[in-house]
Amino acid sequence: MKHFPILVVDDDKDFLKGIIRNLKKEFTLTDIIGASSGEQALALLEKKEIGVMLSDLRMPGISGHELLLKGLSLNPYLAVIMITGYGTIENAVEALKKGAWDFITKPVERETLYHTVKKALKQYSLARENIRLQSIIKALSSNRMIHWESEAMKKLEEKIAAIAITDYAVLVTGESGSGKEYIAKSIHNVSKRKHAACHMLNCPAIPAQLLESELFGHVKGAFTGAERNREGFFMAADKGTLILDEIGDIDPSIQVKLLKFLQDKEVKPVGSSRSKITDVRIIALTNQNLEQKILDSSFRQDLYYRLNVLSVKVPPLRERKKDIPILVKKFISETCKEMDISPMEIDPMALGFLSRESWPGNVRELLNYIRRLVVFSNGNTIDLTLINLVEDNLDNPSLPSGHILYKDAKKEVLDIFSKNYLTNLFEYTRGNISKTSRISGLERASIQKIITRLNIDISQFRR
Structure with a gap:
């Protein structure tokens, strides 16, 4: 906890010295400042942030009452303790009404x-x-792209605000x-590291033998193919944040090397004998039960405790259905811009209808579904007719007989999907293969092969 200075104000210099001496004995880590007049105290209040001010009520020049009001005008949260004699307790009570925190009487008892x-x-x-x-919550509110309606997400944002002001490691859990x-990036974006780098690494996407190099870097010649020195993600994210996705699969x-890094904050590139200190915050993501993985010895318990200093559990979409309309409209807008x-x-x-669905694939499933609706739409409104069409064409294609080979049945289903997908997209692009390639993410050559294989007459869309 930060130690805010204490200011003592009294025109009796001997009394002032006695109070300061007693306070220094008890509050050894706190700066104790003295002022022998209201004018001197006011000058100090204008220059620096004071946490607590003890002030005599009766002083020549600026009185205790006047100093109280001016002090609170400079810092509304200043805790003011009035010092008064027994004969002026009524004045002290009046000071409380004006915003003083408390009052003590002379002679002052140490306890x-x-x-x-x-x-x-x-x-x-x-x-x-x-x-x-409150400032962090306000920053979250002003920077976020989504204004949540569910209580679950509103509470989660309050938790993000509390977490963001620290530098501790964070474990974010939740279903796939x-x-x-989104939550991990929100933590970074409202933290004091927001102006530094934020990198994300998908751990299972990188082979174990290469992951160490990706994290810690390597020196030239460290292994076959290491033709030059390479900075790892820990150094690249120095002063910033590193998000480790699917941490349960490393x-x-x-795990041993990551644990050592979390303990020492030292980075030793592969093939190097020298270590470097880096200041990076780790946010780990997982959809797995790490406690269960600890029991079956596939995840280190000590690493779990190092990562789980602070934790956030993201609720599934079925537990925050009030947010579905907001997400649907956002995804429709984004998809239209993309297309x-x-x-x-x-x-x-x-x-x-969409708001009542359970969405087992959560936000990602909803996003992909909205993309389908927009791609297959022929107008400017998404309605139940379009939803039924997409359900029939994409989710429930005419299935082939179970009496043929699995690979042949799978190929037939994929062909049905591919033909429906491309013909609907060609309707929109008027058979423009370049535009179809850009929207679908498929290479032009791949589209040409599908056209040939499935005998799609693209000329009909160009009329």
Whole structure:
């Protein structure tokens, strides 16, 4: 916890020295500052942030009451403790009404002094922490692309705000496609590291023998093919954030090296004898039960505790159905922009249908489904008729007989899908293969092969 300075104000210099001496004995890590007048105290309040101010009520020049009001105008969260004699308690009560935190009476008892100041410091720290959290939540709100409706996601954003102000490792869990990457990037985007690099590494996509080099880097000649020095992701993300996707699938040998990095923050490139210190925050993602993997000895328990300093569980889409309409409209807009077509609307009944679905593949499944709807649409409105068409053409094609070879049956189903997909896309592109290639992500040569293999008459779309 940050130690905010304590300011003591009293025109009686001997009393002032006594209070400062007592406070220094108890608050050894806190800066204790003295001022012998209201004017001197006000100058200090204008220059630096003070957490707690103890002030005498009766002082020549700027009085305690006046100093209280001016101090609070400079810092509304300043915790002010008024010091008063027994004969002026009514004045102290009046000061409380004007915003003072508490008051103590002369002669000041040491234990009363310590107890009151500790409470005031705690109050100020909580107030400052709340300001930071609120500013982060505001940043999340202003930077996010989605304004959630579900309570689950609103609570999750509050948790993100609390996590973002720290530098601890974070473990983000949740079902596949639930939005773990979005949450990880949100944490980075509102943290103090937001202006530094944020890299993401899909761990299982890289062979175990190469993953160490990807993380730690390597020197020239470290292994066959290492023709030059290469900086790994740990150094590339220095002062920033490294997101490790599907952390549950990394090889045990890499788990050991990752654990050592989390302990020492040292990076030793493959083939090098020298280590470098790097300052990088790790956010690990997984859709697996790591505690179960610990039990079957496929994931190290000590690594789990190092990664799970802070944790976030992303709820599946079926538990936050209020967010589905928002996501549907967002995905329709994004897909129309990707396809360079006019914006589309969705019929309320169609939106209701989509909102009632369970979406076992979560946000990713919903996104892909919306892309299908937009691709197969012939108008500017998505309705139930279009949904039924997509269901029939894509999800439930006419299945071949089970009396033929599996590979032949699979090929037939894929051919049905490919023909339906391309013919609908050709309708939109008027048979323009370049535009069809750009929208579908298929190479021109691949499209030409499908046209030939499935005997698609592309000329009919060019009329």
